[in-house]
Amino acid sequence: MKNPCKQALIAAAVSLSVAIPQFAFAEATTVTGAGALSANARVDFQITIPGVLRFRVGSPAAAIDMITFAPTSANIGTGPISGTGGDLTGGKVTVDVLANAGGDVTISQDSNGLSLADGAGNTIPYTTIATASSQATLGAPALGTAGTTTVFATGNLVQESAEWTYTYANGASYPSGIYGGTVANNGRVTYTASSP
Amino acid sequence: MNTLSHTRLLLLLAVAGSSLAPAQAAKFKITNAPAPAVMLSIGNGPQVTEVTFKIKPAELGNGVPIRARPDVRIAVANRATPNNSRVAVLTVDSSIPLRNGAHTTPFTTISWISRNGIIPSGRYDGSTSQFQFSFGNSQEISDRHSFYYDNANVLEAGAYTGTVTYTLTMP
Structure with a gap:
């Protein structure tokens, strides 16, 4: 016959031995x-940072800005004039480049050799529109040429912002009309940023 | 002793022997003074728990904190006698930054929210011994922490890994 008292003592000993919990x-x-x-x-800890390449010229999202140059009859061919429009107005746009996948970022544009057309056979070459950047580290490729610019990475990271300001050279007289303004008249320039 | 008395005594002994069990006794002694002990348990799996932050490309560096998965259970216990005679202190070492090859980011970009408020909400300070909380013996305490990455900057792409070490001491 088992001794109930002994059993009670054994149970108490067991319960005391597990007073500090064990987590399996x-x-x-x-x-x-x-x-x-x-x-x-x-x-x-692990933080997974995705590789991204962000590029903005002008207004955010999908909006496309129109830069307009409108020399008056009095100043046709008399020298550079500023534009209007752009997200910063005054013919000025915001430019942001961000890349973190490693390597430099190259910015190109697709107006090489093209001219703005008026639909009536007259054209003004894109080379007459200059682009000035507020930041030397984020230069603008020259319109109408095959030129590109490079934004150099620091530690595999590119993160630059600038303002690009467009100016029409207005050094010659062209037939009256509206040049560009539509895709059909070569009025749109598409910039492309690429990284390795 | 006369014959009658002798007979009565024998009868009495015989009755007693036939109706009573042999005398028994029980001695009780509970020695409740086990060796002092501390216990620290962190995580949810059989190995070291890995807390992971996953950031979508569109969210990268936008300043909106990213919550990690999973939440982490932290359990502590200490034992000593007499009760409330000693104090245990929980600290954490977050001094070694998370690393992705040659790139690093400090643990100061990670904070946590306490579910129960027992082991308080806070942020890693990048030190070797950041105070978390203290408690007297003998207690068992647990809480659950949800971790957040600041996501305030854009880092080089890749996986940044690092380890923090919690230490429970009872001087």
């Missing part, structure tokens, strides 16, 4: 002993 599903450390005690446990 975690990194757990239990330290016992006299004097100062110290236990360690770790957590690993």
Whole structure:
């Protein structure tokens, strides 16, 4: 016959032995002993940064800005004139480039050799429109040429902002009309940013 | 002793022997003074828990904190006698930045929210021994932390990994 008292004592001993809980599903450390005690446990962290290439010229999102030059009859062919329009107005646009996948970013445009047309056989070459950048580190490719610009990476990271201001040279007289303004009249320039 | 008395005594002994069990006794002694101990448990799996932040390209660097998965359970316990005679302190070492090849980002970009407020909400300070909380013996305490990455800057693409080490001490 089992002694109930003995059984009770065994049960009590067992319950005392598990007074410090053990966690089977975690990194757990239990330290016992006299004097100062110290236990360690770790957590690993991982941040996954996606590779991105962001490029903005002008208004954000899908909006396309129109830059307009409108010399008056009094100043036709008399020298550079500023434009109007652009997200910053005054013929000025915001330009942002961000790339984090490594390497430099090259900016090109598709107006090489093209001219704005009036639909009546007259044209004004894109080379008459200059682009000035507010930041030397984010230059603008020259319109009407095959020129490109490079935005250099720092530590595999490119993150630059600038303002590009367009100016019409207005050094010659052209037949009256509206040049460009539509895709059909070569009025749109598309910039492309690329990184390796 | 006369014959009658002797007979009565024998009868009495015989009755007693037939109706009573042998005398028994139980001694109880509970020695509740086990060795002092501290226990620290962090995470949800059998190994070191990995807390992961995943950022969508459109969200990168927009300043909206990114919540990690999973949340992490932190459990601590200490034992010593007499009760409330010693204090245990939980600290964390976040001094080694997360690394992605040659690129690093400090743990100061990671904060946490406490579910129960027992082990308080906070942010890693990048030190070797950042105080978390303290408690007297003998207690078992647990809380759950949700971690957030600041996402305030654009870093070089890739996976940044690092480890923080929690230490529970009872001087």
